[in-house]
Amino acid sequence: xxxxxxxxxxxxxxxxxxxxxxxxxxxxxxxxxxxxxxxxxxxxxxxxxxxxxxxxxxxxxxxxxxxxxxxxxxxxxxxxxxxxxxxxxxxxxxxxxxxxxxxxxxxxxxxxxxxxxxx
Numbered sequence: 001x002x003x004x005x006x007x008x009x010x011x012x013x014x015x016x017x018x019x020x021x022x023x024x025x026x027x028x029x030x031x032x033x034x035x036x037x038x039x040x041x042x043x044x045x046x047x048x049x050x051x052x053x054x055x056x057x058x059x060x061x062x063x064x065x066x067x068x069x070x071x072x073x074x075x076x077x078x079x080x081x082x083x084x085x086x087x088x089x090x091x092x093x094x095x096x097x098x099x100x101x102x103x104x105x106x107x108x109x110x111x112x113x114x115x116x117x118x119x
Contacts, residue, residue, distance in 0.1 A: 008103035008110055017096045024055060024093050027086050031062050034079070038069050055090055059083055 009017075032043040032050070039046070050058050066076045086093075099112035 009101055010108070013101070013110060020089070020093055020096055024086060027083065028055060028058060031058055031083075035062055035065055038065055038071065055086065055093070059087060 029043065029047075032046040035041075035046045035050075036043040050061065053061065063076065063080065066079065095112045099114060101110045102113050102116060103109065104111045104116075
């Protein structure tokens, strides 16, 4: 990183970023375990098969598998509802992982750089 570029991320920002990433990871492990159980496999094999997939694509694969294995619709709805909050925050997780951040108003607020750039 350029030494002249100010870094507005505090330790608190980094801690919160880490928490978001960790919650996504925990839910991905849960999805691997569900897919492994439903398919008669194990979570490690599922992780290896889905390693390069995004959270959204893994989520879609999980629901496809649940429908294929004729899991009752109310169970699928429960899983969908449980994962919905993460689906909502997927863009934030992507910004944390793939964006530089800058300070904004009010003081100590931050946002991804791309939000401040016009077309």
